[in-house]
Amino acid sequence: MAQPVIRLSKSTISKEEIDAVSQTMAQEFLGMGQQVQMFEDDLVSFLGGEPSLCTSNTGTSALQMGIQSLGLKPGDEILIPSLTYVASFQAASAAGVFPVPTDVEINTGLICLESAKKLLTNKTKALMYVHYASEFSNIEEVQQFCQENELYLIADAAHSFGCTYQNKPIAQFADITCFSFDGIKNITSAEGGCLVSYKHTEAIELAKDLRLLGVEKDTEKRYQGTRSWDFDVKHQGWRYHLSEINATIGRVQLKKFQSDFSKIRKNLVTHYNNRIKEVDSIIIPLSAEYKGKAEVTKHIYPVRVLNGKRDQLKEHLEANNIQSGVHYKPNHQLTKYKSQGLPNAERLGSELLTLPLHADLLVSDIDRIISTINDFKD
């Protein structure tokens, strides 16, 4: 008999979200109002240390507004590791800024500073730090590099909601940090995201206007349950605000992250790390090492498959009803963002295989995944 499918990723939803959404629906106010305001307040207190925060309808739009609200302009360049979801690149080009694909460290998949140094020009104004697979082990070196070269540090922390470093929320390490709450991230609001800054309150205030077509102070008015019909607009804005339904889901998920999701994911990753050691030597996990205390709640669990066996192993897992993924095809290999070769990103692009990870995965599922990998004969 065929074994049940083990999904690569999924949303984890219970009656709690469903009941909360029903209550919000019954209010017959779905736009952006009290639920969004309360979700933002909940996120601010979860993140601690008085961040300025603005939610948006996706993580991608958060990144786009983050770049725009720091004042980057057409003609400016932003360094971005090539090994990321195309969202990072699209956010930059949507903001009119030129994304420069940068190589990554082979052991971690994080941006490689040697490569960044070589790609600096007098147009480089920012570096987008992607928390690949929820890791951030070279963030302090990157901070220093950005200071020395007068670059804004914008973090794509779509993978690392809820992570801390040196006992500080990870969002404290960049000028602006963006999280994603899409369906499969550490928490979801169905679709959604946010921008956070502990330094640039004005930029976050601007983003609050930008998400509502640039209408000045529209956020405050909507939270007070009023709308102003006489307003001014000074910037190109977007229709990027969150709905009451999204925020309702997000609020329940944030509570569950604190009570369950984070523990569950950490526990599963510990089990993976222990069991992966027994596996055939063609599999090696990525290895981020920290100088201080890091609390990592992993969103994805990628491993490297050596000897050109990645695609075969992927098929073998699929044949055994185990889904897997590839995070990511390097962006500089896409037509729109084509650039010179980046050896580590290319190598990882052909080696990486992401194994299932989500809050409904069981330790016994991991045991089945490991024994299926052990059965793989090349």
Ligand SMILES: *Cc1c(COP(=O)(O)O)cnc(C)c1O
């Ligand atoms: C999910 C993700 C995003 C975009 O978030 P959305 O909310 O889906 O727009 C950006 N970067 C990375 C690395 C992601 O995984």
